[in-house]
Amino acid sequence: xxxxxxxxxxxxxxxxxxxxxxxxxxxxxxxxxxxxxxxxxxxxxxxxxxxxxxxxxxxxxxxxxxxxxxxxxxxxxxxxxxxxxxxxxxxxxxxxxxxxxxxxxxxxxxxxxxxxxxxxxxxxxxxxxxxxxxxxxxxxxxxxxxxxxxxxxxxxxxxxxxxxxxxxxxxxxxxxxxxxxxxxxxxxxxxxxxxxxxxxxxxxxxxxxxxxxxxxxxxxxxxxxxxxxxxxxxxxxxxxxxxxxxxxxxxxxxxxxxxxxxxxxxxxxxxxxxxxxxxxxxxxxxxxxxxxxxxxxxxxxxxxxxxxxxxxxxxxxxxxxxxxxxxxxxxxxxxxxxxxxxxxxxxxxxxxxxxxxxxxxxxxxxxxxxxxxxxxxxxxxxxxxxxxxxxxxxxxxxxxxxxxxxxxxxxxxxxxxxxxxxxxxxxxxxxxxxxxxxxxxxxxxxxxxxxxxxxxxxxxxxxxxxxxxxxxxxxxxxxxxxxxxxxxxxxxxxxxxxxxxxxxxxxxxxxxxxxxxxxxxxxxxxxxxxxxxxxxxxxxxxxxxxxxxxxxxxxxxxxxxxxxx
Amino acid sequence: xxxxxxxxxxxxxxxxxxxxxxxxxxxxxxxxxxxxxxxxxxxxxxxxxxxxxxxxxxxxxxxxxxxxxxxxxxxxxxxxxxxxxxxxxxxxxxxxxxxxxxxxxxxxxxxxxxxxxxxxxxxxxxxxxxxxxxxxxxxxxxxxxxxxxxxxxxxxxxxx
Numbered sequence: 001x002x003x004x005x006x007x008x009x010x011x012x013x014x015x016x017x018x019x020x021x022x023x024x025x026x027x028x029x030x031x032x033x034x035x036x037x038x039x040x041x042x043x044x045x046x047x048x049x050x051x052x053x054x055x056x057x058x059x060x061x062x063x064x065x066x067x068x069x070x071x072x073x074x075x076x077x078x079x080x081x082x083x084x085x086x087x088x089x090x091x092x093x094x095x096x097x098x099x100x101x102x103x104x105x106x107x108x109x110x111x112x113x114x115x116x117x118x119x120x121x122x123x124x125x126x127x128x129x130x131x132x133x134x135x136x137x138x139x140x141x142x143x144x145x146x147x148x149x150x151x152x153x154x155x156x157x158x159x160x161x162x163x164x165x166x167x168x169x170x171x172x173x174x175x176x177x178x179x180x181x182x183x184x185x186x187x188x189x190x191x192x193x194x195x196x197x198x199x200x201x202x203x204x205x206x207x208x209x210x211x212x213x214x215x216x217x218x219x220x221x222x223x224x225x226x227x228x229x230x231x232x233x234x235x236x237x238x239x240x241x242x243x244x245x246x247x248x249x250x251x252x253x254x255x256x257x258x259x260x261x262x263x264x265x266x267x268x269x270x271x272x273x274x275x276x277x278x279x280x281x282x283x284x285x286x287x288x289x290x291x292x293x294x295x296x297x298x299x300x301x302x303x304x305x306x307x308x309x310x311x312x313x314x315x316x317x318x319x320x321x322x323x324x325x326x327x328x329x330x331x332x333x334x335x336x337x338x339x340x341x342x343x344x345x346x347x348x349x350x351x352x353x354x355x356x357x358x359x360x361x362x363x364x365x366x367x368x369x370x371x372x373x374x375x376x377x378x379x380x381x382x383x384x385x386x387x388x389x390x391x392x393x394x395x396x397x398x399x400x401x402x403x404x405x406x407x408x409x410x411x412x413x414x415x416x417x418x419x420x421x422x423x424x425x426x427x428x429x430x431x432x433x434x435x436x437x438x439x440x441x442x443x444x445x446x447x448x449x450x451x452x453x454x455x456x457x458x459x460x461x462x463x464x465x466x467x468x469x470x471x472x473x474x475x476x477x478x479x480x481x482x483x484x485x486x487x488x489x490x491x492x493x494x495x496x497x498x499x500x501x502x503x504x505x506x507x508x509x510x511x512x513x514x515x516x517x518x519x520x521x522x523x524x525x526x527x528x529x530x531x532x533x534x535x536x537x538x539x540x541x542x543x544x545x546x547x548x549x550x551x552x553x554x555x556x557x558x559x560x561x562x563x564x565x
Numbered sequence: 566x567x568x569x570x571x572x573x574x575x576x577x578x579x580x581x582x583x584x585x586x587x588x589x590x591x592x593x594x595x596x597x598x599x600x601x602x603x604x605x606x607x608x609x610x611x612x613x614x615x616x617x618x619x620x621x622x623x624x625x626x627x628x629x630x631x632x633x634x635x636x637x638x639x640x641x642x643x644x645x646x647x648x649x650x651x652x653x654x655x656x657x658x659x660x661x662x663x664x665x666x667x668x669x670x671x672x673x674x675x676x677x678x679x680x681x682x683x684x685x686x687x688x689x690x691x692x693x694x695x696x697x698x699x700x701x702x703x704x705x706x707x708x709x710x711x712x713x714x715x716x717x718x719x720x721x722x723x724x725x
Contacts, residue, residue, distance in 0.1 A: 121583060122590045126633040129579075146633060180575065180636045304627040307620065 005133045005164040006035035009097070012140040013041060015173055018068050020044060020059060020434050022052035026072020027112060028161040029099030036070075044434060044463055046427065047455040049076050053083025054424050054453070055431030057092045058391060058414045062435035064217065066147045067092070072099040074112030077158075078119065082421055084154045085123040089418025090238060091215055093152035095143050096124075102162040103131055117158055125153030131160065133168040145176045150183030151302040152215055183301055187318035187326050195273075195297045195314045196330045200342070202271035202295075204349045205231045208254065208283075211238030211417065212276015212300060212320045214410040219243065221324035222275065228331060230343030232353055234262040236277050237402055238417040245406030246386070251353065252362070252406075255283040256553045257399040260360035263551070263559040265353050266291050274298040276320040279309040280418070281555075289558035299323045360551070360564060362403055369519040373397070373472040373543045376523055377404035380442060380470060383527050388412070388440040391428040393449030394420045395479035397472050399549040401444040423452025426469060430456060433465040440468070440531065447473040447500055457510040460536040468530045468537045471503055474545045482548045486563070507538035516540040567596070568622050569648060569718045572611040572629055573637040576602050580634045584611065587632065593617065593625050597650075597715030608636065612717045641720045648718035651690045652700070653678070657707030658685045666706060673699045684709060 003011065009032060013021070020042045025033045036043045046052045052069040060067030067087075071080055077098040087094045101110040117129050126146050128139050136159075143155040199205060213222050219242050226233050226249050233243045234254040243250055251262035266272065272294040277283070284290040287309060298305075298312040299320055306315045316323050331337050364374040377400050380388070390405050391414040392398040398415055407413045414432055416424035429443040443450075450471055460467055472478075477495040484492050504514030513535050517526040523541065530537040551562040574580050581600060588595050593615060600611040615625060622640065629638045658666045663685075670677065670687050673695065679686035689699050693716060700708065 117579060118582070121579070121586050178633075181633050302631070304624065304631050308624060311620075 001170055002167040003170045004031070004035075004167050005136055005159070006031040008133070008136050008168070008170055009140060009159070009164070010035045010039045010041070011170065012137050013068065014039065015141070016144045017065065021068035021070055022046055022055040022059070022431065023070035024049050024052055024072070024076060026074075026076045026099060028101060029070065029072045029076075029159070029164070031161070031164045032070065032097070032099070032159070042434075043070065044430075044459065046459050048453060049079035050083050050423065051427035051430075051453050051456045051459065053080045053087065053094070053096060054421070054427035055434070056094055056096075057083060057087045057090075058428035058431035059435045060093050061414055062389060062411050062432045064411065065093070066144055067094045067431065068097070069094070070097045072112065073101055073116075074114045076112075077114055077116035081119060081123065082419070084120055084156065086416045086419040086421045086424060087154040088123045088125065090416065091152050091211060092154065093147040094154040095147050096154060096156045098156060098158050099164070100129070100158045100160040103160045104162070106160065116156065120156050123154075124156050127156040127158070129158040129160075130163050133163050133166045134171075136163060136168070137171045137173075141173060141176060142178070145178075146181065150181070184317050185301070185319040185322050187299070187316050187323040189326070191314060191316045192323065192326045192330055195316060196327055198271060198295060198297060198314060199229065199231075199273065200337070203345070204269045205271040205273060205346070206265050206269040206294075207231050207233040207273045207275060208236070208266065208277055209233055209239040209242045209275045210236040210277025213239055213242035216276065216301070216320040217410070218321035218324050219410045221321055221328060223247075224328050225324055228328065228339050230339070230346045230350070231273070232265060232350065234258070234266065236280070236283055236417070237415060239277060240402060240413045241407035241410040244408040246408055253402055255280075255559065256285065256555070257403065257549050257551065258559070259362055259403075260551050260562060260564065261353050261356035263553070263562060264356045267558070267560045268352070269294045272296045274300075275324070276300060278305045281309075284309060285553045285557055285559040289560070364547070365565075367544060369521075371517060371520055371523060371541055371543045373400050373474075373541070373547055374404050375520065376470060376472060376541050376543070377401055377444060379523055379527055380444070381405045383524070383531060384440050384442070388442050389414065389432045389436060391415065391425040391432060391441070391443045393425040393443070393445045393452075394422045395446050395449060395477065396482065396547075396549050397444050397446040397449065399479075400472065403549075405444075422449035426450060426453050426467075427456050427459075429467040429469070430460050430463070430465050433467050434463065441465075443467060443469045445469050445471050446478055447471055447475060447503070448477040448497055450503075451500070454506070457507065457512055457536065461511050466534050466536060468539065470539045471541060472543050473503070473540055474543050474547065475500065476545060478547075479549070481546070485546065485548070487554070503538050503540040507536070510536075512536035512538060514538045514540065516542070518542045566618075567614060567616050567642065568640055569612065569614050569642040569646065569716060570626065570629070571639045571641050571718060571720075572613065572635060573603070574609050574611060574632075575634040575636065576607050576609040577634060580609070581611070583632050583634060584629065587628055591624070591628065593621065597713070599715035599717050612715070614716050639720070641718055645721040646718050647721060648692050648716050649690055650693055650696050650716045651688060651714045652696050653686060653688055653712045654700070654703060654708055655684050655686045655710035656703050657683065657709055659683055662706050666703070669699070669702055675699070
């Protein structure tokens with residue numbers, strides 16, 4: 001049976017289990033939109049292509065599947081680049097389909113032509129230009145395979161209009177075997193044994209867990225390992241939720257805005273067990289002084305992550321789930337291993353950590369009637385019982401959400417960690433709500449970053465996404481302002497948002513609900529009302545203008561050199 | 566330290582740009598690069614020469630391997646290998662130096678491939694050290710044009 005390219009693509013998408021995708025149409029991709037309309041797939045119409053990619057990113061994160069975005073050629077394609085680069089840095093499985101001018105016109109500077117393959121080569125895991133409709137089905141399948149396996153990432157498939165329109169015999173799926181791509185899932189048993197013996201020897205071990213724990217669904221295995229041995233756990237921004245944030249062994253986040261005790265523990269530990277993390281500069285601070293007394297075990301599925309920034313003593317190239325399972329089994333079969341005794345051995349170390357915790361807990365200073373952003377996040381946590389899916393924009397809002405919403409479950413915290421995209425949170429919240437219609441989804445936003453994709457209010461309304469947006473409104477680009485306060489003699493160059501829309505009225509203009517809290521006493525009622533509203537809600541929290549995020553490790557400094565307030 | 570890395574990759578459009586993009590994007594340097602298809606026309610062999618401390622070389626080989634179209638990456642300078650480069654030189658050759666130029670080329674087992682009243686074009690093949698030596702010798706006489714292929718290399722077979 002012969003199918004058109006568009007029919008083939010839709011069939012392949014259904015084969016891959018795609019139920020919802022995000023897109024924006026254009027001239028060369030009309031045929032595919034037309035075909036999707038006839039299918040079972042919901043194709044969410046966003047209002048800007050960047051939002052399609054962020055929404056697909058979040059949809060994929062929440063579901064643990066591959067998110068899909070569909071856009072047209074030229075500007076449609078270039079608008080996806082920020083979202084793709086963000087997904088690439090955060091290792092998010094995603095397939096982006098872009099329209100392209102007909103193959104005969106490629107290279108002719110045709111209308112809405114752009115070399116999106118060339119543009120996205122450095123920010124995709126892989127990309128394809130399909131030149132022959134006969135290759136189409138297998139290319140789409142390969143794209144999904146690459147996106148979801150190994151270290152996940154975005155894959156772009158560029159679809160010239162003639163390929164989408166012409167017909168070919170449909171190629172039935174067969175198991176994918178790629179000669180050049182075979183990620184290593186199973187750890188080397190010798191390395192596992194070596195690592196476990198080192199763990200038994202250590203007196204001051206720390207587990208440093210990253211996004212890999214969440215990508216590989218190994219939060220339970222991680223919890224088993226940590227609790228079996230009584231090892232304290234700190235998480236990266238991407239790792240939050242990989243280990244229960246309210247667990248006694250949790251030290252919260254580490255790094256630039258990590259907790260005092262997590263950073264102290266890493267700097268004093270004698271063994272650092274890095275699991276699915278990549279020693280990002282925001283985590284390590286000054287490299288020479290990062291974990292200076294520690295032997296380092298590093299589990300990662302991507303060999304390039306190992307010994308990239310920090311020399312690793314025991315590398316384990318594997319999927320975190322396989323590696324953690326192997327480690328847990330190793331301890332189970334040791335006759336002389338006694339978890340209780342080991343926990344007791346680590347007692348003095350945990351005492352040290354608890355002492356740091358007591359001395360410098362996460363906190364903030366109350367200021368009468370003035371709303372503190374941390375208080376807002378605390379109340380969001382309390383009133384949603386810690387069960388909400390939280391997305392964030394980037395900047396102070398992101399750090400306060402990370403610090404004060406103690407994530408107990410994976411896939412509940414959505415943030416643009418590596419690339420740091422302002423404008424991520426709102427479309428991400430929409431994507432998350434499409435993935436989990438029964439969940440409360442809240443975008444913790446700033447008044448600056450919410451405006452970077454605020455047009456998605458229309459999308460949220462059109463698809464009846466009752467997402468809640470908590471705008472922590474300080475009329476500043478707060479994080480940059482904070483750096484200016486600390487390192488630029490308070491010269492607030494380009495950070496004062498003198499004019500902003502009335503967010504309440506703006507929400508109402510879209511048919512959403514707008515609420516405002518200007519004093520502390522109004523915070524809880526506003527959140528309660530928002531949570532009780534079955535509609536998109538903007539909550540405008542007018543917060544202390546010059547509140548800062550603390551602790552803070554100044555860029556390039558050692559993580560022990562924290563500013564505490 | 567200098568490393569010669571041999572990369573087998575799929576012979577598809579855009580693959581070379583994935584490799585060079587990786588080097589420019591991550592700030593690795595390429596001293597020379599040479600690529601052509603193998604016996605199997607769907608596979609190309611790329612030889613590149615780079616310099617850097619060991620951790621950088623380790624990153625380079627890992628990052629190359631991570632590219633989906635790359636089949637195999639070998640740092641062949643880690644063991645015994647042979648390397649060759651070819652250079653075409655146009656050397657000034659006027660009445661008083663013509664014989665001298667020919668003698669030098671002969672010593673380096675080069676070949677004259679083009680002749681004009683005032684110059685010779687010569688072809689010389691060898692490891693980088695030899696290429697450098699011949700250039701150094703001919704420079705004072707006058708090299709008008711130079712084209713080099715970049716190094717290609719092959720690991721030596723196990724003898725036993």
